[in-house]
Amino acid sequence: MGEAAKTVIFEIERRNSTDENSYWEKFELPYKMNMNVISALMEIRRNPVNMDGKKTTPVTWDMNCLEEVCGACSMVINGKARQSCTALVDQLEQPIRLQPMKTFPVVRDLVIDRSRMFDSLKKVKAWVPIDGTHDLGEGPRMPERKRQWAYELSKCMTCGVCLEACPNVNDKSDFIGAAPLSQVRLMNAHPTGAMNRDARLNAIMGEGGLASCGNSQNCVESCPKGIPLTTSIAALNRDTTVQMFRNFFGSDRMVD
């Protein structure tokens, strides 16, 4: 190598535990071809020395699949929430600033607790009940074209990026955010799931549900899986409009 060795500078917003104040720490790493944010974090873990040359604690972060299908490694990179496994250093402006997604409780450094999303999925009944006291047999067939369409909605990995980007998901509001809402549309589209569609619609008509959406549409712009979240929300708006009138006028029609 004729020229001086290339380096990459990271600025990381750290904290030791949920209740402690955050602080920034800088790291300078040797550049490697095709490195991404996770490989850089691994390098910091291997040699936790900050830019001042002081030995520090290794930065903690969450990860699992390393191919953008699990959602665990989501963090705010240069201001935008995304997965760190697919954040290539070559495509990022330096210094690269890493922050936790503070819409969620921060456990330590870049690790967040996404439990609220899983709780929301329970609240909106985002599953297809198939258990009975006897074998219920096969469910109705799903048209292939509908399956292909529904597959797009099923790509949600509960990563939390849509909640982080949403101005209405914050500590002043109990809005559950786009991801669990879109799952209601997915479950309601399923031929067996549709047998309980009214229960899910009534659930998202509750506090912090569908109505708290303010249509800023940051979710659909930010979703790493390209899920049509705002179309899901608008479609659910139409379904809940009908459900609202059914409830109000006392219809006992539950399922189509």
Add this chain to the structure above:
Amino acid sequence: MDNNREFLMRRLHSLLGIIPIGLFLTQHLIVNHFATQGEEAFNTASHFMANLPFVIFLEIFVIYLPLMYHAFYGLYIAFTSKNNPGHYSYMRNMLFIAQRYTGVFLVVFIAWHVFETRFQVAIGNAAEADFNMMENILSNPWMLAFYIVGVLSATFHLSNGLWSFLVTWGITQSAAAQKNATYFTLLVFIVLSVIGIRALFAFV
């Protein structure tokens, strides 16, 4: 999540913004536009509106109550959002923020506007909200600027509110339908703004 009060309140908020408030604003700007045909034409139209039968009930149920509900619940909505224009400066997010800023400004503007016109008539300080009254108000260049910003905020808030009304009630769903609605509501904004601003300058 079995309490749907918030859902019904948000839907009512969305509905009242268009019916009756949006319709009233359109009618108000069109009646104001009579000012471009001279003092007499405006006074005749204004006199007709002010002397409609049961006018106080029309005002209470078509204007005051819906407007106050929309204003106060709207303030609550505006102050429970955490605007993030910096890194998420997408068009819809900017319009989302503008909707909240214009909404808060309109509460101030409309309160002042009603105090200066209708309230003065009600307490007997003025016989009627006529051409002269508006001419006096708008002769102050600061007030003229305040009214221009007020009218543009109102036409923007209504047009953008119409867009989100269409989403909130599930009328426009796909990205394409919502884009077309954006063009349509942009046209509504331009048309209403031209009518409103022309009327304002007719008093100057």
